[in-house]
Structures are given as structure tokens and as C-alpha cells.
Amino acid sequence: MTLERAYRWLLACYPREHRRQYEDEMIGVLLDDAGPDQRRPRARDVLDLLSGALRTHVRHTTTRLSDPTWRDAVAALSLLAPLALFAYAARLPVLHLALLAAGHPEGLGDSLPLAAKLMAAAWLAVAVLAAAGWRRTAATLASAAAAYDVARAAGEYAEHLSVFNLWPTVLAAMAAAALAVPTSRSAAAVITRWRLGMLAGAALLAATAPAIAAVVLPGLWTEHVRTTWIFTTGVGRLEAVLLGVGYALFALTVLSTTAALRRRLLALLVPVGAILLLTRVGIGNWPFPERAPHGGIPDALNLTQWLALVLVPVLTFAVAVATLHRREQP
Template identity: 60%
Template sequence: MRLDQVYRWLLACYPREYRQQYEDEMLGVLLDDAAPDQRRPAARDVLALLGGAFRAHVRQLDARLSVDAWREAAAVLGLIASLVLFARAARLPVLHLALLADGHPFGLGQEVVSWPSWLGSGVWLVVAMLAALRWSRTAAATAVCAAAFEVVRVAGEYGQYSTVFNLWPAVLAGMVPVALVVRAPGSGTAGIARWRLGLLAAATLVSVGAPSIATVAFADRWTEPVRTSWIFTVGVGQIEAILLSVGYLLFALVILSTPAVLRRRLLALVVPVGVTLLLTRLGLGTTGTFLERGTHDGVLDALTPAQGLTLVLVPALLFAVAVAVLHYRERPGSQGA
């Protein structure tokens, strides 16, 4: 392969618009600097070109995400995500209160006082209220504390059980302060019609009350001796799983019913969460998967460095792909516009 062909192959790593403007000029400079009998690019030139391509993609991604449609989508995501995380954290405290109201023989010094759950649910509720009131910066600062709490929780679970089953809430929590800190044209509620706000409220109430309804209301009519894993969490019975499914489907319906421009961006923004969910459910199992993990005394083996990098890089890469595909589809004159 000739030297100019190698350089063109490396320049192909740059964004299309960047190549159209600078490729010929860059190729000319590279060939002028090459030795007369040089057949391969120097290592420093390869690293410089690849580093420049990475920076060009980052700048392009930042430019694409800075338009008003993306900013509006970020504000809406901040509100919906904080409500999802509130619903997830509030299920246990509400269940404890329901059991106490039902006369369950619960010791106050035991599981009723679950301060991490109370604290987590309270902070996420505050974040959602601040986001709805357009106090985005204050909401983002509060969300940083809540996200740090989620990261600590995941680290504690991993340290004890080597499990990443509940990693997706930490990923979603990490996205909330980033989404809220963006200066949007309006609040999260501005991009959602009133009836969708009603759906959000219904989704939150159903998700929060799922364990209480399943445990208290159906206690005498439905026996659930076996509690198993559900796609989003562990240790749920059949009635609770059904109610949680309804709640999460209502959250999804809010996103899917938004105008097309907003909906596409919201779906792109949740790609890292969805990919993380799939990887931790399908890819990081115990047998027969491309990221197989063994067990020792019933506890999953620790992640290998390659598996850890996969959990970080694959969601980020697919998010970049989703943004690029969306940009291509909406480009003037494209078939998908």
C-alpha cells in the first residue's frame, strides 16, 4: 500500500464534513513532510492523526448537542430520569409505611428505618421539583449528590457480591446532572404537554406503590412464595413485576408520545442506559455469553479489565453512533429527513 493510501485511510477517521474541507490540504502537508523513500507513516504522525480525529468528533458532537432541540431534550430527560430514580428509591420506604399501617409486626429498629432509601428518594424528589420549576443549576447541583450516592451504592454491591446487575440506575443518575446543567430554552415541563405530565405522575405513583399494592392489597388473595429477578431489579413477585412493568411503560409512553424531533433525541440520550441494561443482563451472565463470568462459592467472579472497559466504552460508542445517525437522518436532502 502506498504512503498516500495509508494517509487517506487514517484521514477517513475524521468526520465527513471535516474531510471535505481539509483532507486534500492535510494530505499534501503530510506527503511534503515525508522522506523520498518513505513507505509507512511515522508513529508520531499516526498518533497525531488519530488524536486529531478524536478531537474533531468530540467538537462535532458538542456542536450537535448544543442546538435548542438537544437542550430541550436534555431538560425533559432530566425531569423524567429524576422521577424514575425517585420511584425506584421510594418503593422500599413506602412499602414499610404500608406495612406499618396494615399492622405488620415490624421492629422499628430493624428494616423500617432504612435511611439510605429515605434519603435517596427524598433527594431525587427534590431534583425533580427543582427541574420542573426551572431551577436547573440548583437541580443539577443537588443531582450530583444523589448521583454520588448511587455510585457508592453500586460500588458497595460490587464489593460484596461482584454484581453489576443494578448498574443502570447509576448510569442514569450520572446523566441527570449533565442534562440539567445544560441551559435549555425552557424547563423540563415546557416540552411536555399537560396530559403527558399526568402520565408522568401516574407512572411515578404506580412504580412507587407497586411493592405496597402487591404485598398489602393482594396478601390474602395471591400467594407469592417465590420472588425472582425482573428486568430492572431483583426480588420481586408476580403482581409487583406487573405493576412495575405498567409504571415503566407509562414512563416510556411519555417519551414515545413527544413530538418527533424531541422523541428522537430523547431516545438517543437513553441509549447508554439501555445498552448498560442489556450488557448487565445478557452479556455479563455466568454461562454461554460473550462476556462470560464464572462463580466462586456462589459469588460472581470480579470483572476483568476487558469487561470493565466494555461496560464503559460500548454505551458511550453506541450513544455517539445514535447521535451521528440522527444527525444524518435529519440532514437536509437525506432520505430519512
């Protein structure tokens, strides 16, 4: 391989727009700076080119995300994410309240931790504040809730060596980050009123699904289903159907938006999908919350798995943004 071809391989790491404008000039400078008998790039040049490529990608991504349509997508996410997290966190508190109201204290089991009730209330408050346009207050509350969820995930890993329920942590961090971004329109204005009603119905249905299955319609479809794709395990068939309908309404809300907004919302949700795939069907059957049948403790995650958990959502989001930009480019 010639020196020029080696440099062109390195420059391929830069965005296409940057290469189109500067590649020949950069190649000329690099070749002029090379020694007379040099056959391969110096280590210093390799590091400089790779670090420059990373900075250029970050700069281009930041520029793309400053587009008004991206800001509308961020505003929509700042409402979608808290409502989804409320629906996820409120299931047990609502079930306990329904059992108590129906006079079934024996079904309550251990008293529900106060933290579980507070998390459901916190995400509901964040969603209301985001819909009303009080983004700064919502961002503060969402940051506190996200910090608690990080501590919850860390405690779950310390106790069970499990990352099975890591997706709410990622979505909580994204909600807090989305609310910290200034937008020209409120989340309710971006989503529109009828979609806001659909979102509220979806969140309410998903949050009350266990209570409906256990208290309102206790004798209907009682056989259990073991599936991880409704974000829980070992539930009755009725509850699984209700949860599935609620999640379908969330999906329909996203899919019913304009094409430009829909594509950006899906790109923003790529990290959640990536972490869900990694933790539910991940590499080498990653440990689940249950202990091994013989009473042993599952193996801890190795360095490669930790790097995958950190890097894959970030890289898949970068790929989604770049792919979307290339598709929409004239």
C-alpha cells in the same frame, strides 16, 4: 498499500463533513511532508491524525448538542430521569410505610436504612425542582444523590463483586449532568402538562407497586416471577404487572413527543440501555448479587470487562448522536 491510501484510511476516522472539506488538502500536506522513499505513515503522523480525529469528533458532537432541540431533550431528561430514579428508590420505603399503616409490623423485617428513605425523597425533590425550573438547585441536589449512588455501587461491588444494579448509577449521573446544562425552557414546558401528568402517574404506580401487591391486593396473583427486565428479581406476578405498566407509561411519554425530540431523548437514553444489557446479560455471565451455591465468592471483573463498562455506554451514545445527525442531514 500506497502511502496515500494509508493516509486516507487514517483520515476515515474524521467526521464525514470534515473529510469533505479538508481531506484533499490534508492528503497533499501529508504527502509533501513525506520522505522520498517513505512507504508507510510515520508513528508521529498516525498519533497526530488519530488525536486530531478525536478532537474533531468531540468538537462536532458539542456543536450538534448545542442545537435548541437537543437542549429541549436535555431539559426533558432532567425530569424523566429523577422521576424514574424516585420510582426505583421509593419502592421499599413506600412498602414499609404501607405495612406499618396496615398494622403488619411482622412484615417489616429489619428496619429500613435511613439512606434509602433519603434517596427517594432526594430524587422526588430533584424532579419537583426541575419541573419548576429551579435547575441550579436541582443540579446541586442531583449531584449529591448521584455521588451517593456511586458509593452505593462501589460498596455493592466490594461486598458481592457484582455490577448487577449499575444502571441507576448511570442514570443518576446523567440526571445530574442534564441539570447542569443551561436550557431556554423548563422541563415542564418541554414535556407539556398532560405528559407531566402521565409521568407522575407512572412514577407513582411504579413506586407503590410492591405496597399494592402486599397490602392492598395481597391475595391476587401471588405466584412469584423471576425476571430481571422489570429491574428487580423474585417478585409476585401482580407487582411485576404493575411495574410493567408503570414503565410502559414512561415509554409512552417519550414516544408521544415530537419526532425530533423523541429521537434525541432515545439517543440520550442509549447509555442506560447499553449498561443494562452489559450488566444483565453481559459477557461471560458476569457475577450477580447472589453468592455461589457452594459459598464461594464470584470472580472479580477483569480489565476487559471494566473497559467495556466504561467505554461501551460512551461509544454507543456517540454512535447514536452521529447516526441521528446523518439521518436528519439534508
